[in-house]
Amino acid sequence: MSNRSQRFMKLGAFLPAPGHHIAAWRHPDSQPAGGLDFDYYRSLALTAERGKFDMIFLSDGAGIRTHYKDEDELSRWGRMVHFEPLTLLSALAVVTKHIGLTATASTTYNEPFHIARKFASLDYLSGGRSGWNVVTSVTDLEAQNFNLERQPTHAVRYARAREFMVVAAKLWDSWEDDCFLYDKAAGRFFEPDKLHIPYHDGEFFKVRGPLNVARPPQGYPVIVQAGSSEDGQDFAAQWAEVVFTAQQTLEQAQAFYSGIKAQLSRYGRQPDELVVMPGVFPVVGRTSMEAEEKYEQLQALVDPAVGMGLLTGLLGDVDLSDYPVDGPLPELPVTEGSTSRQQLVYDQARHQGLTIRELYLSVSGARGHRFILGSPEEIADQLEEWFIHRGADGFNIMPPYLPGGLDDFVDLVVPVLQKRGLFRNEYEGGTLRENLGLKRPVNQHLLVKG
Template identity: 60%
Template sequence: MSQRQLKLNAFLMTAGHHVAAWRHPDSRADGGIRFDHFKQIAQAAERAKFDAVFFADSAAVWNGGPQQEAQSRGAQSDHFEPVTLLSALAAVTEHIGLIATVTTTYNEPYHLARKFASLDHLSNGRAGWNLVTSANAAEAFNFGLDAHVAHADRYARAEEFIDVATGLWDSWEDDAFIRDKASGVFFDPERLHVLDHQGKHFRVRGPLNVARPVQGYPVIVQAGSSEPGKELAARTAEVIFTAQLTLENAQAFYRDVKGRLAKYGRSPDELKILPGIFPVVGRTREEAQAKYKALQELIHPSVGLALLSGMLGGFDLTGYALDGPLPELPESNGGKSRQSLLIDLARRENLTIRELYLRISGARGHLTLVGTGEEIADQLQLWFENEAADGFNVMPPTLPGGLDDFIELVLPELRRRGLFRTEYEGRTLRESLGLARPVNRYTTPAAIAA
C-alpha cells in the first residue's frame, strides 16, 4: 500500500469535456449558466473528497478558426465567469477547493488580487488561482488590441504580474486588524505595508483593501508546459496542470519541472504535478467503449476540425483533405506546448486530420482512458507510483454522469489500494494538498518564532 496519496481535482466544463457532450441525452445543454447544475456537481465532488473543483476560462468566445458554423455548434460560448461562480459555490460547500482560471494577459494585478483574496475569505481558505497567459488569440480583440500579445511578452508580463499579486496579498500582516472598539483602533498601522511597485508592465501602489487571505495566498496553479511556462511554474506555482499522453513523456516532464525547483530554493514537495485525464468508465470494458463510441458519433465534422484548428494555433485547416495528413504548420503564438504535442501525436501514429480531431475531441490532448474502474485505477496508480504524477485533473466526458461514473467505479478501487483519502485532512485547500502557508514577507523572524 502506498504511503502517499494522490490528489484529484474535478475539472468542470458546462455539459462535460467531450466536444459533443452537450448533445448527449444525459447531459444538460444549458448547464453553463445554471447554478443548480454546478451546485449539484460540486457537492457530489465534495462528498467524494476531491481536492478541488477546477474551472478553465477564456475572455472571448472560442471559435477554433474561421468556421462560424462550428462556433454555432459548440457549447463553450455561454458560461459563467469562474470567480463569480466559485464565490457562489463557496456558500454551498465546506471543504472542497475552488480553483479559477484567470489570465495575466488581459487583467490587472490589483483587480485579480482583490477578487481572490475575497474568494479565499468567503470560502474560509479554499481558493486557488490557475494562472494562464491566454491561448485564445480572440481575447486581444476584446481589450483594444489588433493582435494577440506575443508568447514571450505574455510570459514576461506574467512573471511580473504574480510578483505584484503576492505583494498585494502581503499588504496586511495576519494580525493587522485589531478592531478594538474600546480604543477606537481598527488596524495597527505598523502592520500595514504599501507595495509601491514600479516595473516594466505595472505601476501599483497598494495596499490591497482586503485583509490577507486565509491561506496567506490562494494556492497558485499554473497550466503552461512550454519552456517559459515550466520556468514560471518552477519559480511560482504550487500545482501544475499539464497534458501528457505517455508514461515516458509524463516522467520526463515530472523530472524536468521538479528538477528546476532547487534553484529557487524550493523542494520537490512544494509543487504538485497533476496531468489531465479523460476517463470513460463502464462496469465492463465493452460498456465503456460503447459510451465512448456514442459520444464520438455526435461530433459534427466542422466542430472537430475547428477544435483541432484552434488547438494548433488557429491555423485554417478547411482547405485540406480530412482524410489526408496534417500539413506543415507555422509555430503557434497561442499554446506552444499543446501544438507541439498534437503535431508529435499525428506524426508518431500517422494520423489523418480527421483521425486527429477524433482523437482529441474529448481530452483535447490529455490522456484518454476508456475501461473499467479497475483498469483506469491501474493506469492512475502506474503513473502515480512511477514519478509521472502527484495526482490528476479529472476531466469527465459528460456532466453529471461522467463524474458520477468516476466516483462510483474508480474511487472505491483507488481507496481499496490506499491511494486516495476517505476524509479531508483539514479545512483549507492548502491543508488538503499538503502545502505550507506562505509567510508574509514583512513579518519579522522574531514574530514568526513567537
C-alpha cells in the first residue's frame, strides 16, 4: 500500500452546464440556465476544489455545434448558450485557490497572439493554475462563423495547430523569467538581453512579437489535448502534457497509454511528462441499484430527435434520416471531423450489433467515453483497476448532470479513493503543474544559451 500511495491519480472535473447526459437539462434537479449563471459555476468550482480535483475542464466550440435540421429540432437540445471559457475561468480564478482552470480554444479559428496572451493573462490571474485544451475544431458549423463554408481538412488543421504551438511558445518565451528589473533610479524597466522578439515567419503565421504579457508563472499554461487520431497522437507526443482520451476497455486503454507514452521519445520527452486521462462518465448511487435508477431516469428523458442529432455529430455530420431507427447502422464514409471518435462509435455499433436507436441511447451519456455505474466502492474499483494497470494516470470525470453528479462524486467516491491511498488529501503544490507532477518548461532561449 505504501508504495502504491506514492502515485496519486489525477482528476479533472469536466463541467458543461447542465451536465454530460444529453437529457441532463430535463432532470428534475438540474439548472438549465446554469450555463450563464456565475453563482452556479462558483458553486461547482468550490465543490470540485473541496474534492481536491486537479482541474476544472471546460470544452468549447466557436459556435453552436449541434446537428439539427431546423430551429424546432434545435429547441429540443439544452446546451446551446453558455459562458465563453476564458472569461468564465478568469472570474473563477478569483473565487478558488488551488484548483486548475483549463479552457478549450481552437487553433483553427484563432490567432496565436490572442490565444498566447489570454492564457498568459489567466495564468497571472490564477497564480499559475491555467491549462489550455488545444483543439483543431471538428464542425463546418464553426467554420461558417469565420468566413468559411467548410472546415479545413484534418491534415491542414493539424499542420496549422503545430505551427500555432511553435508561435505560442515563442511568444510565452519573449521575456525571460528574471527579465524585469523595475530599477526606478536607473530608469531601467527590464534587462534588454533578456527580451527575445520572436519575428516568427512560417507557413500559416507571420508574428513579430514580443508578447505584451510577461512569461507566465507556469512558463507555459499546462497543454491539454484530446485528439486520438494519428495526427492527434503525434501532436500529443510533441506538445501535450495531459491527454484527454476516449477509451472503452482496459485493453484499449493500456494500448493507448503505452503507445502514446512510447511516442514521446520521438520529441526527446520522458514518459512522465505526459498525464493520460481517459474520460469517465460515472453514475454514482449509494447502492448499485440506486445508480441504475438514476441512469434510467436520465435515459427515459432522451428525445429521439436529440439522440439522432448526437449520433450524427459523433459520426461526423452523416445524415442518418433515411435509415430505419430500429435497423442497423449503415456503412459510413470517412469525413473531415474527429476521425478517431467516429471510428470508436462505429466499431461499438458493429461489435455489439446495435440498432441506430440502441446506439444513440448508448452514447447519450458518455458519448463514446467510458461509462461506469455503481456504488461508490464499485466506481472506485473501476477507476483503481485502470489506474493500477496503467490504463490511465487519472480521469476526466464527466458528471451525468449538475450539480448532483459532481456532488455524488465528491461526497461519495473521493473519500473512498482517498482511503485507499489512490488520491490526495491535500493539494501538493500551488500551481496546476505542481499538482499534476509536471515540470515547469525552461525558456527555449536559455536552452540555446546552454
